[in-house]
Amino acid sequence: xxxxxxxxxxxxxxxxxxxxxxxxxxxxxxxxxxxxxxxxxxxxxxxxxxxxxxxxxxxxxxxxxxxxxxxxxxxxxxxxxxxxxxxxxxxxxxxxxxxxxxxxxxxxxxxxxxxxxxxxxxxxxxxxxxxxxxxxxxxxxxxxxxxxxxxxxxxxxxxxxxxxxxxxxxxxxxxxxxxxxxxxxxxxxxxxxxxxxxxxxxxxxxxxxxxxxxxxxxxxxxxxx
Amino acid sequence: xxxxxxxxxxxxxxxxxxxxxxxxxxxxxxxxxxxxxxxxxxxxxxxxxxxxxxxxxxxxxxxxxxxxxxxxxxxxxxxxxxxxxxxxxxxxxxxxxxxxxxxxxxxxxxxxxxxxxxxxxxxxxxxxxxxxxxxxxxxxx
Numbered sequence: 001x002x003x004x005x006x007x008x009x010x011x012x013x014x015x016x017x018x019x020x021x022x023x024x025x026x027x028x029x030x031x032x033x034x035x036x037x038x039x040x041x042x043x044x045x046x047x048x049x050x051x052x053x054x055x056x057x058x059x060x061x062x063x064x065x066x067x068x069x070x071x072x073x074x075x076x077x078x079x080x081x082x083x084x085x086x087x088x089x090x091x092x093x094x095x096x097x098x099x100x101x102x103x104x105x106x107x108x109x110x111x112x113x114x115x116x117x118x119x120x121x122x123x124x125x126x127x128x129x130x131x132x133x134x135x136x137x138x139x140x141x142x143x144x145x146x147x148x149x150x151x152x153x154x155x156x157x158x159x160x161x162x163x164x165x166x167x168x169x170x171x172x173x174x175x176x177x178x179x180x181x182x183x184x185x186x187x188x189x190x191x192x193x194x195x196x197x198x199x200x201x202x203x204x205x206x207x208x209x210x211x212x213x214x215x216x217x218x219x220x221x222x223x224x225x
Numbered sequence: 226x227x228x229x230x231x232x233x234x235x236x237x238x239x240x241x242x243x244x245x246x247x248x249x250x251x252x253x254x255x256x257x258x259x260x261x262x263x264x265x266x267x268x269x270x271x272x273x274x275x276x277x278x279x280x281x282x283x284x285x286x287x288x289x290x291x292x293x294x295x296x297x298x299x300x301x302x303x304x305x306x307x308x309x310x311x312x313x314x315x316x317x318x319x320x321x322x323x324x325x326x327x328x329x330x331x332x333x334x335x336x337x338x339x340x341x342x343x344x345x346x347x348x349x350x351x352x353x354x355x356x357x358x359x360x361x362x363x364x365x366x
Contacts, residue, residue: 009279009363012272016264017358018257018282100252131289132253160338161289164351192347193338196325 022136025104029111029139036116038069039225040124040140041218042102044162046155047128049148050172052080053205055123059087061215066120066222071110073102073127080125089123090114101132104139121222130159142167142221149173153183156190163194168201170214175204254291258298262308264359269307274364277308281361285354286320286333311362320354 017023033040045051052072059068070084070091081093092110094102107124116122124140126133145166147155150173156163163169169191177184191198199217203210261280269277284290292315303309320333324341325348333339333354340347 008366010366011361011363012268012274013361014264014268014359015361016268018260018264019357021260021263022256103256135253135257135289157338161287189340189347190338193340193349196348 019135019137022104025108026137026139029104029107030141032111032116033122033139033141034225036119037225038116038119038122039222040122040138041142041144042124042126042133042138042140043144043146044126044130044133044166045128045146045148046130046151049128049146049151050205051125051128051146052083054146054170054172054203055084055089055125056087057203057205057208057211058123058215058218059084059089061211062121062219064088065219067118068121068123069114069116069119070123070125071107072125073106075099075127084123084125090119096127100127100129101136102126102138103136107138107140120225121218130155130162134162134165141225144168144170146170146172147187149176149180149182153187154190156187156194160194163191163198166195166198168199168217169195171200171202173204173206174202174209175206252294253289254294255298257290258295258302261295261299261359262302262306265308265311265362266306268362269364272364274307274366276365277311277362278365279312279314279363280308280359281314281316283316283318283356283358283360285318285356287351287354288357290357316360318354318356321352322349323352324349 043051055070062068068089070081070089071094072080072084072091073094073096074080075096075098078093081091085091092113094106094110096106102124122140124138143166145162147169149171201210201214203214265277265280296313299313303311321330322333323330324344324346326346327341327344329341329343330352331342341349
């Protein structure tokens with residue numbers, strides 16, 4: 001009996017999500033964090049929105065009650081990790097060498113450098129960018145976006161993917177609101193369209209306004225982890 | 226946490242016009258293309274293919290993925306694999322929203338997220354346009 005010759009070319013169904021490999025690694029990262037009992041957040045924002053300043057203020061607000069690790073992703077330099085370390089975190093810098101986002105592989109490499117069980121909170125500072133980081137889940141428990149008032153009130157409309165994919169939104173630099181044409185209602189309407197009932201924290205790193213609510217939210221999650 | 230996050234792929238306003246970070250810079254299409262090559266090679270080898278000739282990609286309108294950038298990286302990365310020279314077919318799925326107040330489905334115009342055309346409501350749900358997968362490949366035995 002002869003085997004029938006396969007038709008050529010023939011079509012093979014795949015139906016696989018393209019970033020499946022990254023997602024699997026992200027799940028492994030999540031498991032490592034869970035096993036260590038550490039709450040992890042991925043902080044994303046455009047360059048200059050105040051990611052590192054928010055991290056500094058957050059560390060100050062937590063007041064040494066928790067052991068915090070910070071992983072800083074940047075194209076170059078260790079400026080951000082140095083600032084996080086100076087503010088009291090155990091900091092690791094990832095230089096992406098041009099890559100515009102962190103991914104689960106990079107985070108896994110950084111996690112291997114940390115003795116995870118001794119920490120309560122992991123702050124991952126992603127590369128400043130409102131597009132690419134949203135595509136790559138890292139495995140942290142929450143994705144946080146920092147928007148800053150000077151960027152403009154149209155950003156949710158222009159970067160919907162980023163706004164859709166986050167679990168909390170920090171609106172930074174609200175001390176500048178009196179000086180800048182930023183329509184908060186228009187901004188919030190865009191956020192609501194993309195991410196209904198997203199928890200938001202209007203803050204100012206300069207005056208410290210609003211940080212109490214953010215710290216309370218964060219502490220509740222750290223204690224649950 | 227919800228798991229659709231990586232697949233709701235971004236930048237509606239510019240999704241079909243220009244690369245996210247400049248075509249010669251590193252950008253997210255590079256790892257995305259690496260992933261496409263990996264998946265196609267794996268499925269091709271499993272089917273004992275001599276060569277993969279075509280890939281059918283399904284990408285929602287809301288994906289921040291630029292076809293030209295994927296093609297650009299594809300030509301480089303697929304070299305010396307069973308996928309070398311394979312054609313990429315992009316099927317773009319238009320985005321569709323559903324108004325949660327009046328239950329009206331509607332499409333988005335020119336990539337702009339808009340309020341419900343009937344009630345101007347802002348409680349909406351994306352029902353289509355987040356797709357991002359390799360659907361099938363053609364192989365030669």
